[in-house]
Amino acid sequence: MAKKTIIVFSGEYDRLMAAFIIANGAAAMDDDVTMFFTFWGLSALRRTTPSGPPSKQKSGLQTAFSAMLPKSTEKAGLSKFNFGGAGRFMMKKVMKAENVMTVAELLATAREQGIKLIACTMSMDVLGISKEELIDDIEYAGVATYLGEADEANVNLFI
């Protein structure tokens, strides 16, 4: 049993798929896995409806920024050939036919397998995302925590 860490910087559907497939694969092989969600990757941890009013007042700019992020990973675009969502729609159709899991399903599996999901607090500040907008049972931390985890891991990826 070894440890793996993945920094999830990107919020695109295909990159989130890659991140979760690697993470779930490692967890299935009994690895200890930590995913550190930062910048656009934070959108993977968004909940559909906030759990309550934001604990911190957003500035106008933060409101604008967080409004641009997809409300759900299932609405995230592809990094290529997205065509205003048509590419993602097509890819998801094929995935269903080929029995490939969606990002929402991959996230659920990651949680079932006990993968540690960490939201980067500095990115939350910059993008104006409050804890109430993110799913439950995740951790909140900064770069020092990530580095501590990475020091113990034998595979560390930035996606």
Add this chain to the structure above:
Amino acid sequence: MAKKTIIVFSGEYDRLMAAFIIANGAAAMDDDVTMFFTFWGLSALRRTTPSGPPSKQKSGLQTAFSAMLPKSTEKAGLSKFNFGGAGRFMMKKVMKAENVMTVAELLATAREQGIKLIACTMSMDVLGISKEELIDDIEYAGVATYLGEADEANVNLFI
């Protein structure tokens, strides 16, 4: 002698160059190198003309997706400043003047040096790419194989 793995997720010309230059550099230093091509990175392994009819019938959506992928790495765009191919054209001109290898030449060198090239089978399903469309003498595998290789390596990159 150590081992290196590179996940080649991106299909852009500049990112493919970076991936192959690192891989070839490591192989030249007697490292054991594995490149795992997934999603758009699979386009680096496409052959100009298929070796035969596809072994698996493509759905309409898979046909559309695979039609969007560049037919050859030498037609892949840059991740920045591509301008409909003008950026790549310019970069290749300068590369020639500076004696920098093209991606096609880098791939040939990778094969000569015995770098292990693996095509991700799940991505092939999602993007509708059949074995007949990819070059010979590569391996086909999934995330478990990648993780096994990465566990033995001291440098693992995601490009």
Add this chain to the structure above:
Amino acid sequence: MAKKTIIVFSGEYDRLMAAFIIANGAAAMDDDVTMFFTFWGLSALRRTTPSGPPSKQKSGLQTAFSAMLPKSTEKAGLSKFNFGGAGRFMMKKVMKAENVMTVAELLATAREQGIKLIACTMSMDVLGISKEELIDDIEYAGVATYLGEADEANVNLFI
């Protein structure tokens, strides 16, 4: 004390932030850190005004390419939601309010902390960037040097 390496391939403001925050965090924890700037990442090392005439004559294509690169990291766009610079402007406003350092400040900190900054000479040739256009006190090297550093490190990222 361990060693970390980061290949900085991307020149976007948000990715440069991520690279420097990880690097500075590791250096603050007494790690030995090497950042290898290649392709678009080289723009992070540009000086505002050249230190002198270029030591090497640029071809027309090289001039065109280097003219497209941002003259300063503070002018680099975001990888998402840039909107012709409006996204970066907004993000920098929020960063100031939240006391998050700009890329220019992060670079200054990296230098103070003794992080080794290496410019990739092959990329400089391809993009037509001369030493006179880059900041002082950096090193110039190629992929073999990077691989030597990575072999000694326990965390190696490609950003």
